[in-house]
Amino acid sequence: MHDLLEIEGISASYGRIQALSEVSLRVPEGAIVALLGSNGAGKSTTLNTVSRLVPITRGSIRFAGEPIQAWPSHKVVSSGILQVPEGREVFREMSVRENLDMGAYRRSDAAGIKRDLERVFDYFPKLRERLRQKAGTLSGGEQQMLLIGRALMAGPRLLLLDEPSLGLSPVLVQQIFAIIQRLNKDGLTILLVEQNAAIALGSSSYAYILENGEMALEGPSETLRRDDSVRRTYLGG
Amino acid sequence: MDLQLALIFLQQGIASGLVSGSIYALLALAIVIIFKTSEVPNFAQGEVFMAAGYVALYLFVFQKLPIWIVLPATLVAAFLAMALFRRIVLDQVAKSAKDLVYLVIATLGLSYVLKGLVRRTGFGDTPRSFPALVPTDSVMIGQASVTILDLTILGAALAVMAAFFWMFNYTKMGRAMRAVGMNPKAAQLVGVDLKRCHMTIWGMSGVISAIAALLIAPKILMTADMGSIVMLAFAAAIVGGFSSLPGAIVGGFIIGIVENMVGLFISSRAIVLAPFLAILIVLVIRPQGLFGGKLTIKKV
Ligand SMILES: Nc1ncnc2c1ncn2[C@@H]1O[C@H](COP(=O)(O)OP(=O)(O)OP(=O)(O)O)[C@@H](O)[C@H]1O
Numbered sequence: 001m002h003d004l005l006e007i008e009g010i011s012a013s014y015g016r017i018q019a020l021s022e023v024s025l026r027v028p029e030g031a032i033v034a035l036l037g038s039n040g041a042g043k044s045t046t047l048n049t050v051s052r053l054v055p056i057t058r059g060s061i062r063f064a065g066e067p068i069q070a071w072p073s074h075k076v077v078s079s080g081i082l083q084v085p086e087g088r089e090v091f092r093e094m095s096v097r098e099n100l101d102m103g104a105y106r107r108s109d110a111a112g113i114k115r116d117l118e119r120v121f122d123y124f125p126k127l128r129e130r131l132r133q134k135a136g137t138l139s140g141g142e143q144q145m146l147l148i149g150r151a152l153m154a155g156p157r158l159l160l161l162d163e164p165s166l167g168l169s170p171v172l173v174q175q176i177f178a179i180i181q182r183l184n185k186d187g188l189t190i191l192l193v194e195q196n197a198a199i200a201l202g203s204s205s206y207a208y209i210l211e212n213g214e215m216a217l218e219g220p221s222e223t224l225r226r227d228d229s230v231r232r233t234y235l236g237g
Numbered sequence: 238m239d240l241q242l243a244l245i246f247l248q249q250g251i252a253s254g255l256v257s258g259s260i261y262a263l264l265a266l267a268i269v270i271i272f273k274t275s276e277v278p279n280f281a282q283g284e285v286f287m288a289a290g291y292v293a294l295y296l297f298v299f300q301k302l303p304i305w306i307v308l309p310a311t312l313v314a315a316f317l318a319m320a321l322f323r324r325i326v327l328d329q330v331a332k333s334a335k336d337l338v339y340l341v342i343a344t345l346g347l348s349y350v351l352k353g354l355v356r357r358t359g360f361g362d363t364p365r366s367f368p369a370l371v372p373t374d375s376v377m378i379g380q381a382s383v384t385i386l387d388l389t390i391l392g393a394a395l396a397v398m399a400a401f402f403w404m405f406n407y408t409k410m411g412r413a414m415r416a417v418g419m420n421p422k423a424a425q426l427v428g429v430d431l432k433r434c435h436m437t438i439w440g441m442s443g444v445i446s447a448i449a450a451l452l453i454a455p456k457i458l459m460t461a462d463m464g465s466i467v468m469l470a471f472a473a474a475i476v477g478g479f480s481s482l483p484g485a486i487v488g489g490f491i492i493g494i495v496e497n498m499v500g501l502f503i504s505s506r507a508i509v510l511a512p513f514l515a516i517l518i519v520l521v522i523r524p525q526g527l528f529g530g531k532l533t534i535k536k537v
């Protein structure tokens with residue numbers, strides 16, 4: 001299968017802090033690829049370079065074969081790359097409905113938007129009951145669902161998920177990951193950033209491990225799960 | 238003072254206060270929409286108001302252009318000036334300096350530039366008046382005397398406010414602007430073009446200021462210093478909570494009414510103290526302003 005996203009030798013820095021150096025990564029169409037690493041390894045930075053919120057100083061990023069590293073962020077969204085950011089970045093003062101509408105900001109196909117809204121309710125029935133509630137008053141799990149729903153409203157081809165398990169109860173983590181699997185079965189390609197290596201390796205086909213802004217290890221998730229050093233460092237023995 | 242006179246003063250104070258208050262409310266609205274999205278108090282708002290007044294004066298009185306050209310031309314000029322300032326100057330400043338204080342200083346710079354430009358043209362040397370486009374005949378409302386011009390000012394200001402409320406709440410563009418105010422990163426992640434959004438908001442803020450100038454110009458003597466009225470708009474914004482659009486408008490009317498009441502009941506020399514009095518009272522009763530959200534410590 002061909003690669004939907006190809007990141008090649010990218011570097012990025014915040015002022016004098018080098019956050020990424022020569023990172024390469026590929027996401028084949030239709031796959032779930034995991035990007036692991038401890039706090040501050042550069043996972044979110046990698047996603048933000050793809051979303052064009054953080055500029056790269058070298059290397060290239062291709063989406064469906066096209067170089068996108070010079071695009072403005074809104075063009076990245078239009079082309080179908082949607083990031084689900086870490087840390088509950090909802091529009092707090094807006095209703096759930098308005099948040100979902102904002103997800104479709106770059107679209108104008110009313111029929112398609114309506115169909116995707118139904119699809120979001122299908123994945124997250126809870127959101128339908130909360131349409132008028134202010135997003136800031138939702139529980140952590142509901143906000144995570146809203147974030148994924150908002151991204152789905154854009155009609156994405158590639159989802160960049162940043163730590164969807166963060167701060168959720170084990171039951172909710174199971175639920176969210178079941179939905180991630182379903183989204184993937186329904187045709188969505190996913191780049192999944194996680195600190196929870198066990199669950200990420202369990203639900204992806206291929207994985208990369210970042211350490212201090214550099215790619216330390218990569219391989220099929222199944223292989224990494226049995227790798228001794230990975231087990232010691234990321235799977236707790 | 239007997240009761241009869243007090244009642245007349247009360248009515249007159251409210252009527253006149255609503256008229257001057259509508260101008261403060263418009264300018265406060267212009268300040269708050271920028272503050273909510275750029276987190277910068279635009280200290281040039283008064284000078285944008287002043288310069289727009291002079292553009293209209295120049296086109297109408299000196300170039301003798303018809304009013305249906307003067308009005309849109311003034312609004313377009315105000316929109317472009319503010320939008321380009323945001324795009325060219327502020328984006329450049331923001332690129333080299335991370336601290337918001339430099340953006341604030343840049344707005345102070347703009348205020349000096351605009352004042353300087355108007356002074357250079359010489360139009361600002363002598364106070365001038367803008368001809369009224371509607372009759373200035375008085376009518377009585379209750380026991381208050383107001384002019385047709387006053388009623389036009391109030392009516393037009395309310396219409397402009399209503400239009401902006403509709404825009405912010407019921408259009409895609411307005412919703413995107415609110416989204417940028419709440420969470421710029423999330424707004425970018427759903428595809429909002431941040432630069433364009435900021436430009437549009439600054440442009441709109443210029444248009445609102447220009448409308449305020451066009452409305453009040455026939456009632457005042459225009460000078461290059463007329464922008465100092467913006468202090469009252471800042472007071473209105475503070476009374477309203479500084480990040481609330483309804484707050485800015487209610488604050489504007491409160492400042493206008495308090496100012497007129499102080500003038501009528503106390504002394505016209507005490508008028509300058511009125512806005513501070515209003516701020517003091519409101520902040521003592523409600524430190525977050527009338528429409529400000531709950532005071533919370535920002536979590537990191
Ligand atoms: N806006 C920023 N300004 C300065 N430095 C930053 C910024 N964002 C991230 N960094 C730094 O870049 C490095 C990588 O951060 P990044 O957020 O990509 O890590 P991460 O792998 O996502 O970590 P976590 O698992 O904690 O989310 C860290 O050292 C971090 O301190």
Ligand SMILES: [Mg+2]
Nearest residue numbers: 043044045086
């Ligand atoms: Mg992160």
